[in-house]
Amino acid sequence: MINGVNWHGVWDFQKDAAVRAKILDAHAAVGLTSVRLDFAWGQLEPTKGQYTWSTMDTRINEAYARGMTTLVMLYWPPAWASSTGASQKAAPPKNNAEFGNILGQIGKRYGNKLAGVEMWNEPDITTFWTGSRGQFFTMLAQAYPVAKALAPNTTFVAGSPTYLGLASNWFRDAYNTTTFKPGQSYDAVAIHPYMSPSDLPPNAPKSNWSVKGIADLQALRSSKGDASPLWATEWGWSTHTQPADTANYWRGVTESQQAAYTVDQIKMMPALGVTHSYLYTDAEMGQTSPSPGAGVHERFFGNMRLDLSEKPVMGALKALLKPTTPTGPTAPTGPTAPTGPTAPLPSSDLEKRVAVLEGKVTELDMWVGALEQADKDLEARVVKAEQALVDLSREVFDLQATNVSLAGHLERASEALL
Numbered sequence: 001m002i003n004g005v006n007w008h009g010v011w012d013f014q015k016d017a018a019v020r021a022k023i024l025d026a027h028a029a030v031g032l033t034s035v036r037l038d039f040a041w042g043q044l045e046p047t048k049g050q051y052t053w054s055t056m057d058t059r060i061n062e063a064y065a066r067g068m069t070t071l072v073m074l075y076w077p078p079a080w081a082s083s084t085g086a087s088q089k090a091a092p093p094k095n096n097a098e099f100g101n102i103l104g105q106i107g108k109r110y111g112n113k114l115a116g117v118e119m120w121n122e123p124d125i126t127t128f129w130t131g132s133r134g135q136f137f138t139m140l141a142q143a144y145p146v147a148k149a150l151a152p153n154t155t156f157v158a159g160s161p162t163y164l165g166l167a168s169n170w171f172r173d174a175y176n177t178t179t180f181k182p183g184q185s186y187d188a189v190a191i192h193p194y195m196s197p198s199d200l201p202p203n204a205p206k207s208n209w210s211v212k213g214i215a216d217l218q219a220l221r222s223s224k225g226d227a228s229p230l231w232a233t234e235w236g237w238s239t240h241t242q243p244a245d246t247a248n249y250w251r252g253v254t255e256s257q258q259a260a261y262t263v264d265q266i267k268m269m270p271a272l273g274v275t276h277s278y279l280y281t282d283a284e285m286g287q288t289s290p291s292p293g294a295g296v297h298e299r300f301f302g303n304m305r306l307d308l309s310e311k312p313v314m315g316a317l318k319a320l321l322k323p324t325t326p327t328g329p330t331a332p333t334g335p336t337a338p339t340g341p342t343a344p345l346p347s348s349d350l351e352k353r354v355a356v357l358e359g360k361v362t363e364l365d366m367w368v369g370a371l372e373q374a375d376k377d378l379e380a381r382v383v384k385a386e387q388a389l390v391d392l393s394r395e396v397f398d399l400q401a402t403n404v405s406l407a408g409h410l411e412r413a414s415e416a417l418l
Helices: 017-029 054-064 096-113 133-150 170-175 211-223 255-272 292-299 312-321 347-417
Strands: 002-006 034-040 069-075 114-119 156-158 188-191 230-232 274-279
Touching: 017 054, 017 312, 034 054, 034 274, 054 069, 054 096, 069 096, 096 114, 096 133, 114 133, 133 156, 133 170, 170 211, 188 211, 211 230, 211 255, 255 274, 255 312
Parallel strands: 002 034, 002 274, 034 069, 069 114, 114 156, 156 188, 188 230, 230 274
Antiparallel strands: none
16 A cells, blocks of 8 residues: 655645755655645646646655655636636636646646646535536546546546545445546545544444445445545544534544554555555644634644654654564674676666656756855845945045045134134
8 A cells, every 4th residue: 555645735834945845854754655735726727728837846846856756636726717717726617628638737747756636625515616516526527538638647536525425425426427437537536534533543333434434435336346446545633632522523632542543544444445545644734714623623633743843653654664673683604705796676666766866856956946046146135235335435435525625624714713
C-alpha cells in the first residue's frame, strides 16, 4: 500500500518555502512517499485556455525532490467555467468537458511525478458540491474521457463522499446509474474512512462510519463488477478535548491515541483492499470556523503541531514504515575476497534514482533563480544607495558654500559697524 499524507502546500500558512520544506522533510523522513495536494481550478486556468502553472510546478517539484509523488485534488472552477458564473468552491462546472481538459492538462504536464488526479472532493455535501448526485456522476462520465485522452498514463480518481458513503447510499446511487464504471468515468475510487464517533479506534465494530465498514463497500462494488483500486484519500484523528455533549463527528483523542490508532488503521487497510492511503493531515492549522465545534476539530488533525513540532504519531509512523534492524557485534572476518564489476541497477531502480535527482536539480534551479533575483535586487539597492550618497554630498557641498557666503556677509557687516 502507498502511504501518503494530505499536504496543505498552497494554504496561507505555508506561503513560506521554509515552512513547506520543514513539513515535507519531516514526513519524508518517517517513510511517507506521496502527498495529496488540494488545488483550485481557478488557480490554474483563470482565463479559458491560459494556464498559470508556476505555483503547482513549485509544489509538485518540492515533493518530488524528496522522493514523493503528488495526488492532485482539483475542484473550485473559475468564474468563466462555473455554472453560477462566479468562482465558488461548490459550484458544478458549466461544461464538464472543460473540467476534463484541465484534469488532463495536469496529467500531461506532470506525468510520473503524480500518483494521480482526484476529481473533486466530498460532493455529497453542499460545502463542496451544490449540484445533484446525478449531475456529479454525469460530470465524471463526461470529464474522464477527455482527461484520459490527454493523459492516458495518469490515474484519475473519482472524488470521495464524506466517510464511506454507505449511510447516505452514495455508492448505491452511483452504481444505479449507467455511467459510474471503471474505464468510463474513473480509474480508481476514493473514500474517506474517518470514524464516527470520531474518537473511536479503527478496530471498533463494523458500521457505516467505520474502517471495518470498508468490507461492506467492497461487497457492493464487487456485486456491481467494480474491481478498480480503492484509495483512502482522507482519514485520521483530531487531538483535542471537548465538552461531554460534543457531536459524535467532532470528538477528539489524545496525541498518544492518535499515534496508536493511525498505525492500527494503516495495518488494517491492505486486507480491506485499499491500495493508496493519505493520512489527514500534515500540520495543525490556525483557521477559524462559524461553528465552534468544527473549528476546534478541524484545527488539530495535524501530525505536527502549530509550531511544527512533531506529535507522537510521527515517531509511530517511522517505527512502522522505516523500521531499523538492530545488529549484534561484528564478527571478525578474513581477507576480503576480490570482487568483479558491480552489477548494474535494475532499470526501474535506476529510473527512480534519476527521477529523484531530476527533482533535486529542479529544486536547485529554483533556488539559483531566487538567488539571482535577490542579487539583482541587491545591485539595484546599491545603485540607489550610491545615488543617494551623491545627492547627499551635493547637499553638504551646497550647505558648505552657503556657510562660507554667510561668513563673508557677517564679516563685511562687522567691518561696516566699526
